Amino acid sequence: MDIKNIKSEFPIFKQKVNGKPLTYLDSANSSQKPKAVIDRISNFYETEFSNVGRSVHTLAVKATNRFEDVRDKVKAYLNAKHREEIIFTKGATEAINLVATAFGEKFINKGDEILTTELEHHSNYVPWHFVRQKKGAVIKFASVNEKGEVDLDEIKKLITNKTKIIAITHISNVTGTIMPIKKIIDMAKEKKIPVLIDGTQGAPHIKLDLQDLDCDFYAISCHKMYGPNGLGILYSKKKWLDEFPPYQGGGGMISEVFKDNVTFASTPTKFEAGTMQTAEVVGFSEAINFIENLGIEKINKHENEILEYGIEKLKRNNSVNIFGDPKERGSVISFTMKGIHPHDIATILDEDGVAIRAGHHCCQILHDKMGISATARASIGVYNTKEDIDILCDSINKCKKVFNI
């Protein structure tokens, strides 16, 4: 596979949008899927489908093995220590809710502090807000500066002996800021504070070695990694999972069930109640193959080239204001235009087949801080090219014409 021609692996690019070829710059929202992933899902349903972990007939055995093989594959891909540290969830949102619920229930009490940043996606804030409400805990926010960066020293200062957990994003889905998570984790480890990384925007772009990173939790959205909808992954150190109470109750996660008591299966089964998303998990296996065949470093390099080209070109456009200017940035450019609201930009761009996102991107706290209610966001995936950026920039200029600016 050649990264220059990789669009041809993605069926979505065969169609026209509003008569124009699709220029998809919304991968931070959800990535498109390569043919191999789509075909694997169909093929699984057509020839191998059965419920996992329940029956002993041939199809069930096959499906169960396929499912569990993907756990091993994800473990290897993330370099986790144990296969039991990989939990399949509905998405990164569920992964973070699981941790917040279980950790909150067991380890957070009145007055305890949860440390996070102003950069976070609602999915890495609202679950902690629930804990705050239930336990009377306090959420502290490390502030973000105009560049979109968070100061390490401030984080250090905010850590107290009441800090029970640090929850922080790997890459901001708005400013693209790559957070110095390794340093934060090291800092936290000195004080024995566990760290959750919202890796939703990290995993699709950056090579991960979770044993080296040594975070306690890492949440992933498979659908942003060229994988299927409706699937996420919680990586968690085994010691936490072993201590955590189960999250949802139901079939598959039990050990013994009596009228007066229930005991639970061991990790990871304890956290996978009910019928799992077997087809999605099996399909995700192909997404990992896709990434591994190209090489995540090569994907990263390619995306960075497009990103830099885009930032330079947009910087030269006087009507465009790029949101944030972090030293380390990954695959996202958010911007505003004087006199044209992001929502209108998105609509005008769409006429040219250019798909971007407008709004607060589930980061209202960040937008409030910056005194702005919405931004337009172009985000980059493996299939984007410099031409996509050129089309984006032409279309941005058209916005000015439509608005007589």
Place this chain on the structure above:
Amino acid sequence: MDIKNIKSEFPIFKQKVNGKPLTYLDSANSSQKPKAVIDRISNFYETEFSNVGRSVHTLAVKATNRFEDVRDKVKAYLNAKHREEIIFTKGATEAINLVATAFGEKFINKGDEILTTELEHHSNYVPWHFVRQKKGAVIKFASVNEKGEVDLDEIKKLITNKTKIIAITHISNVTGTIMPIKKIIDMAKEKKIPVLIDGTQGAPHIKLDLQDLDCDFYAISCHKMYGPNGLGILYSKKKWLDEFPPYQGGGGMISEVFKDNVTFASTPTKFEAGTMQTAEVVGFSEAINFIENLGIEKINKHENEILEYGIEKLKRNNSVNIFGDPKERGSVISFTMKGIHPHDIATILDEDGVAIRAGHHCCQILHDKMGISATARASIGVYNTKEDIDILCDSINKCKKVFNI
């Protein structure tokens, strides 16, 4: 489409299992998928995929409309009163967990009673066990008799002024007992007690009119209704959803987010945090089409014919003991054989391409009550035929040979 030849709509039946045609009698576990469903999923990923409810570009609009259209379709299919009463979940298990968590938090206090039966699947017991643990509530079990039936009068007697909710299955996934849910709901309504129906085994087989039934909650597994993996539905009366706190926190379910507080979207959005299973939801639309094209009554009649044929034939086999003998039975036959454990039966049947399930089928309380640790279960879907039953019975006879009985 002709129900006699309906197997041809299901690609899975094209292959051989252990050199034999597949005789799939495990639909209560998960049903196979018609080609239309599988193709719709691929097709959606290939031409329409985008994240739902987030962006304003053409693909996002299409995806969002498709997604919300399915909500309307499900509403119509179930004859719910409001489209907002349809919540998409990961499965029936998540649907019941959502209700138990929210209802438990808000309305159940120490000493309050949850009324259920000995027939329930773990998915309709463990979530209530959690509530019992958290709130110091009491779970009362209406007992099941040897026929697999639950006595209405006993349920009536078990209702006290502490009963806060009744949680009951529509059809037992082990004995096939069709519960008199309408009568139970009427009884409960007199005392203003809400009723949750675990409809996992009901929805695939029985025509539903939820306004007429008038239950408060009805949980569905889409994957048992010829639909995709990883998708379920919670039907809930709007008044409950409006009162319930949100379940998971994250993107999409909020109204406004501030550092010190969060307000939430209205029903149903409040309960759909994070990226939803768009492809699965869209695929499920085809499953409803499939069912509606055939007609659920016709499916039901066909399945009942196969069921009765199966029961009669198995009753004539002296080595077979059918588990339960309910007056009203739906699409499930569980049985044991003297001297051969169900687990062994399943393995031997599998050699003939016959897929059944063995174990306690996530109903340990029921099995304990009957003094038996496991049963073999054949369950029937739209694609089954009398020949499938003949093959099953021949294979059962083979078990005796293998075991020299």
Place this chain on the structure above:
Amino acid sequence: MELKQLYQEIILDHAKNPRNKGKCKDYNHDAKAHNPLCGDKVHIYLNLDKDKNIKGLSFEGEGCAISLASASILTDTLKGRDITFTKNITNNFLNMLKNKSKISLNSLSEDQITTINSLSGVQEFPMRIKCATMAWHALLSAIEKKN
């Protein structure tokens, strides 16, 4: 080209120079609305006299051209009208966007009808309908609510 339909001169004019912005004098009803997906916000202020005539009508808010223009047009059109008329035209407006009908109330001037109908281009942009209707929904709840 549909974009021209959406961003008509009238709309751009109202968006750039919104009429009746701020809190109107002696307002005694108000209501907010917002769209959590894009952050658009509107706050309607209303001075309703005891005969149910709208003596004062204004808005505060931020958002896209469509939402600003819609709020501006709303205030311009309904100031001085009575409540029955207001509810009537609001329903007509919401109906126009939902069912792609046109507005033609004979108590409105031609100018006013042209202005309101300039928002009908939104019909073709389903994700933008909320932008256009938000202020009108806020108006309805402001009428219901006492300050």
Place this chain on the structure above:
Amino acid sequence: MELKQLYQEIILDHAKNPRNKGKCKDYNHDAKAHNPLCGDKVHIYLNLDKDKNIKGLSFEGEGCAISLASASILTDTLKGRDITFTKNITNNFLNMLKNKSKISLNSLSEDQITTINSLSGVQEFPMRIKCATMAWHALLSAIEKKN
């Protein structure tokens, strides 16, 4: 035909007439195991003297032919042996099922080797491996645990 491999005469014999069933006399170690998916259960009882010899060994349990036969064969083979040998053979057995190797310890009689190897047919039935290994895992934890 593989089924014949799985349900060999020896296995059916042990399943129908399990050896050493019940609680052995003066047991001082015991442990339970079960398979939540199918409800198979086993409870191992062990009398370990102070020189770490297995003086008594028995089991209670219910389950499929494979799990019963496996428990029965386990008790029959290991009664009277010492702990080092027991651990050694247990690992060999678990390894046999996992890596499809064969067992050939020279301190076992040919008969015993044939008997244990009769369980190797399970290799081809991945969902049944737990049935065959359950008793052995219980044995290991019984050894660790004092009663």
